[in-house]
Amino acid sequence: MRQEFIITVYSENHIGLLTRITIVFTRRKVNIESLTVSESAIPGVFKFTIVIKATKEQTIKIVSQIEKQIDVLKAFYHTNEEMIYQEIALYKVATESLYENDTIEKIVRNGGARILEITREYTVIEKTGHKEETQALFNELNKFKVMQFIRSGRIAITRDPIERLSEFLKERDAFLNSLD
Amino acid sequence: MTTKKVTGSQAVILSLLEEGVDTIFGYPGGAIMPVYDALYDFDKNVKHILTRHEQGAVHAAEGYARVTGKAGVCFATSGPGATNLITGIADAMIDSTPLVCITGQVASPLLGTDAFQESDVVGISMPVTKWNYQITTPEEIPEAIAQAFYIAQTGRPGPVLIDITKDAQFGELEFEYKQCTKIRSYVPEMPVDPFKVKEAAEIIDQAKKPLILFGQGVIIGNAEDELKAFIEKTGIPAAWTLLGLSAIPTDHPLNVGMLGMHGNYGPNLLTNEADVIIAVGMRFDDRVTGKVSGYATNAKIIHLEIDPAEIDKIVKATVAVLGNSKKSLKMLTDNVKENSHDEWIERFRKCDMIENEKIIHKDLYPEKPGLTMGEVIRIAADKTNHEAILVTDVGQHQMIASRYFKFRNSKSNVTSGGLGTMGFGLPASMGAQLGKPERTVIAVIGDGGFQMTIQELGTIAQNKLPVKIIVLNNNFLGMVRQWQQLFFEKRYSFTELQNPDFITIAKGFGIDGHKVEKRDNLDGGIQKMLDHNGPYLLEVVIEKEDNVFPMVPTGASVSEVILEP
Numbered sequence: 001m002r003q004e005f006i007i008t009v010y011s012e013n014h015i016g017l018l019t020r021i022t023i024v025f026t027r028r029k030v031n032i033e034s035l036t037v038s039e040s041a042i043p044g045v046f047k048f049t050i051v052i053k054a055t056k057e058q059t060i061k062i063v064s065q066i067e068k069q070i071d072v073l074k075a076f077y078h079t080n081e082e083m084i085y086q087e088i089a090l091y092k093v094a095t096e097s098l099y100e101n102d103t104i105e106k107i108v109r110n111g112g113a114r115i116l117e118i119t120r121e122y123t124v125i126e127k128t129g130h131k132e133e134t135q136a137l138f139n140e141l142n143k144f145k146v147m148q149f150i151r152s153g154r155i156a157i158t159r160d161p162i163e164r165l166s167e168f169l170k171e172r173d174a175f176l177n178s179l180d
Numbered sequence: 181m182t183t184k185k186v187t188g189s190q191a192v193i194l195s196l197l198e199e200g201v202d203t204i205f206g207y208p209g210g211a212i213m214p215v216y217d218a219l220y221d222f223d224k225n226v227k228h229i230l231t232r233h234e235q236g237a238v239h240a241a242e243g244y245a246r247v248t249g250k251a252g253v254c255f256a257t258s259g260p261g262a263t264n265l266i267t268g269i270a271d272a273m274i275d276s277t278p279l280v281c282i283t284g285q286v287a288s289p290l291l292g293t294d295a296f297q298e299s300d301v302v303g304i305s306m307p308v309t310k311w312n313y314q315i316t317t318p319e320e321i322p323e324a325i326a327q328a329f330y331i332a333q334t335g336r337p338g339p340v341l342i343d344i345t346k347d348a349q350f351g352e353l354e355f356e357y358k359q360c361t362k363i364r365s366y367v368p369e370m371p372v373d374p375f376k377v378k379e380a381a382e383i384i385d386q387a388k389k390p391l392i393l394f395g396q397g398v399i400i401g402n403a404e405d406e407l408k409a410f411i412e413k414t415g416i417p418a419a420w421t422l423l424g425l426s427a428i429p430t431d432h433p434l435n436v437g438m439l440g441m442h443g444n445y446g447p448n449l450l451t452n453e454a455d456v457i458i459a460v461g462m463r464f465d466d467r468v469t470g471k472v473s474g475y476a477t478n479a480k481i482i483h484l485e486i487d488p489a490e491i492d493k494i495v496k497a498t499v500a501v502l503g504n505s506k507k508s509l510k511m512l513t514d515n516v517k518e519n520s521h522d523e524w525i526e527r528f529r530k531c532d533m534i535e536n537e538k539i540i541h542k543d544l545y546p547e548k549p550g551l552t553m554g555e556v557i558r559i560a561a562d563k564t565n566h567e568a569i570l571v572t573d574v575g576q577h578q579m580i581a582s583r584y585f586k587f588r589n590s591k592s593n594v595t596s597g598g599l600g601t602m603g604f605g606l607p608a609s610m611g612a613q614l615g616k617p618e619r620t621v622i623a624v625i626g627d628g629g630f631q632m633t634i635q636e637l638g639t640i641a642q643n644k645l646p647v648k649i650i651v652l653n654n655n656f657l658g659m660v661r662q663w664q665q666l667f668f669e670k671r672y673s674f675t676e677l678q679n680p681d682f683i684t685i686a687k688g689f690g691i692d693g694h695k696v697e698k699r700d701n702l703d704g705g706i707q708k709m710l711d712h713n714g715p716y717l718l719e720v721v722i723e724k725e726d727n728v729f730p731m732v733p734t735g736a737s738v739s740e741v742i743l744e745p
Binding site: 011012015016019020023027060061064065067068070071072073169172173175176179 | 302303306307310311312314331362363364365366367487488489491492493
């Protein structure tokens with residue numbers, strides 16, 4: 001059964017690695033729903049958060065192929081339930097429509113969104129949440145015509161009490177040293 | 181450690197020498213000229229083989245790697261030089277062959293400008309390399325090359341490409357070389373888990389009908405003796421994949437033959453009767469498994485494998501033993517009981533008798549007038565006392581040669597397995613000969629594949645490589661024709677060839693040869709080829725419409741192996 005999986009990849013910061021990782025999906029004709037890359041808490045180690053829709057079996061194989069890449073330190077996969085995750089969305093609406101009545105203000109308040117900037121022409125609203133939530137807000141705001149809309153890729157954190165990566169790096173160092 | 185100031189291109193050559201490279205295959209061009217200029221001063225230290233096409237260089241490097249176990253090295257220039265390597269790199273990737281390919285690149289300020297002979301070879305080669313890297317400053321050269329060799333040759337080996345911009349070749353650096361021994365993000369092999377070994381040993385000890393499948397992992401891991409010890413202690417019959425061929429001597433009593441689409445009858449048929457399958461250094465390729473849902477239907481699977489990504493990829497393992505097969509086989513042998521499986525082995529013998537009667541005898545000792553590929557292979561193998569290195573191309577002749585050539589020594593079978601690259605054979609035979617100059621190298625090639633890289637006859641002649649080339653000529657793309665006959669109602673769509681006079685061509689290149697058309701001349705013809713001092717081309721005209729059997733038709737289960745159409 002196909003479902004959403006969150007794949008987390010920790011890697012060295014090397015040019016071209018993003019392509020190497022995405023090739024693993026392309027070759028198996030699995031579409032990437034969202035992709036976020038940034039430096040992790042450990043300097044020099046980068047973290048990829050990749051959302052796909054696939055079967056568990058497919059996901060396991062993809063993760064082992066990613067892990068096989070030389071510059072990849074470790075890759076994990078999780079179901080949505082196993083992680084806390086968020087996406088951020090920005091909406092631009094005409095400031096005029098805010099003045100006309102207080103509906104937008106109510107939407108922002110009730111939707112847990114906030115206003116980032118107001119100019120004479122436009123107002124930028126920010127909302128963090130799951131895709132359904134940011135989409136719901138879009139649908140509400142679009143009644144007043146959203147001028148621009150952007151949603152980020154997903155970021156996610158495990159429910160584990162420990163940071164897996166630092167544990168992992170310690171183990172890896174000890175292991176490689178034991179080979180000497 | 182003392183350092184000295186050298187140019188980037190000198191650093192390339194010095195780094196290769198530090199890695200013990202004795203042979204480079206390549207083709208010069210604009211963007212790699214500084215490296216070739218540096219090479220000019222090192223002709224005493226390293227042999228460079230100028231091929232006639234970059235594809236020839238990369239296949240030759242593969243041939244060299246396969247017989248020596250060391251990384252094959254090749255040079256090419258930017259743009260078309262680099263892209264011409266890609267087929268060979270892809271071939272090496274799927275067949276786990278260690279290669280270090282060094283390509284020239286336009287100067288770094290020109291990157292991305294569509295400069296003359298610029299191609300994004302790092303991008304292009306990414307899906308078919310184990311690792312690749314672009315060098316834009318001279319200081320990076322020693323470390324990148326050290327990493328390249330480490331990655332190419334450790335763990336599950338594979339091809340690595342290093343792209344060096346021309347300005348990095350011209351620039352200077354303080355040269356200091358340190359071999360790479362570890363990379364934080366790369367674990368070449370996992371230590372063997374003794375608990376997994378015990379678990380596997382218990383299953384093996386209880387097996388009534390166990391079967392060993394061994395692949396190239398045994399050869400790459402230099403685990404031939406360990407495999408033999410394991411087989412002999414347990415008394416388990418062992419079958420080989422195309423690339424596992426030659427790991428143990430062909431005539432070993434427990435060697436029950438080849439797996440796969442054109443493998444032997446017994447190991448295919450009985451795969452589905454086995455209760456335990458011990459797969460060693462093999463990856464359950466679709467040509468081995470046939471229809472996966474109908475494969476090894478009664479067996480628990482024990483998978484000894486170095487690459488974690490191969491575990492459960494195609495066939496789910498009951499017990500997976502990760503690590504180097506040299507270590508895992510040794511541990512497994514220590515943990516299993518001595519045993520024998522005479523009745524079970526008798527089943528293989530019975531299958532052999534059936535196959536022998538229906539196919540093998542007719543292939544090897546035909547009574548019809550036309551020559552068969554099988555008889556040519558039989559005579560060539562016997563006359564070389566089963567001690568030659570066999571290099572094959574791709575197609576019918578490859579399957580026939582793999583079925584009937586016999587081996588005493590490991591690392592003696594060089595073929596393009598996973599990618600099935602026509603044109604592989606002739607250049608790979610050059611690399612095999614250079615890697616093992618003291619051995620007889622026999623290249624068996626079809627008339628189709630021969631013409632894909634025929635220009636390498638020039639390289640063979642120029643370097644006086646004493647390769648014995650047998651072209652099995654049926655004036656057809658034989659394997660495709662066979663499929664057309666069996667599965668496409670004999671609609672022979674574009675498979676018939678009008679061939680040139682191969683002997684005249686060889687002579688034009690300065691290579692002696694002759695053509696055999698009749699059985700009476702075959703034995704003497706092969707003898708003449710083997711006795712000849714230097715390279716030789718023997719063209720054998722064979723029956724036009726012979727087929728390779730047995731066969732596991734596409735989409736069929738291994739137990740549905742057929743002996744005749």
